[in-house]
Amino acid sequence: MNNDSLEVRGLTRTFGDLTAVDDVSFTAPAGQLTGFVGGNGAGKTTTMRMIMGVLAPTAGEVLFGGEPVTRAGRRTFGYMPEERGLYPKQPVLDQLVYLARLRGIAAPKARAEVLDMLDRLGLAGRSKEHVEKLSLGNQQRVQIVAALMGTPRLLVLDEPFSGLDPAAVDGMVDLLAEHTARGVPVLFSSHQLDLVERLCERLVILKTGRVMADGAPADLQETGALRHRLVVDGDAGWVRGVPGVHAVDVDGPVALLEIADDGALQRLLAAAVERGVLRELTPLKPTLAQIYREVTA
The missing domain is CATH 3.30.70 (Alpha-Beta Plaits)
Structure with a gap:
């Protein structure tokens, strides 16, 4: 079981005169869902990109299991970006198997795993369709499968529930619960505060690039x-x-x-x-x- 936590220390990112993320620090504990919320422009996506190495921080560091995160370490993380990173003209199953093989999963195992997750998210009958032919909600489900393939040690998900119907949300929640049950920390952003309140064991609230509140929902309620x-x-x-x-x-x-x-x-x-x-x-x-x-x- 993975018992490692994600720790963000003093992450800062500037773009010219703009400070998009300003000395952000928090922990996403092992085996827990941590909600990452804030308005548009609060710095959530920029922070997640720095965690995943897509953007280099101006200052600060990211640790996993108490050690600085390396490029090799990030290959063991599952990441769902805000913008979909799918190939629109490729069949769903083919490209998911391809992405799984890039992560070192053997083809037969990759195919079986992808088909299982597609079935659980209600897409078993759409596996041979091109992504561009799917609705936006179904494209979101395919992107989720891409992030969850293999046995990621950390999940960083930017708006994973956006565009999903209630049945797909329930399927997604069940999948995430399986990962947290084996000790994986899950950090996800969302504008759906009712969903965050229902699911999360920890909450981080951002405003203009700064952490305004951080803690268990029950503790924040007391304050x-x-x-x-x-x-x-x-x-x-x-x-x-x-x-x-x-x-x-x-x-x-x-x-x-x-x-x-x-x-x-x-x-x-x-x-x-x-x-x-x-x-x-x-x-x-x-x-x-x-x-x-x-x-x-």
């Missing part, structure tokens, strides 16, 4: 702004007048609130009891989407 759900008899609009209470949303008898401190909480409770029956006051941990908005605001 986020705690909100409360209030339910009363009658309209809850009066909460807007309670000092120290910010009404995020009020919809009839239900209000979503941010409460500054214990004093504000006591004032809120007193006002609620004075006005009638208090039905509910429940603390709500912030969602990943809320944390993302807070740290990238």
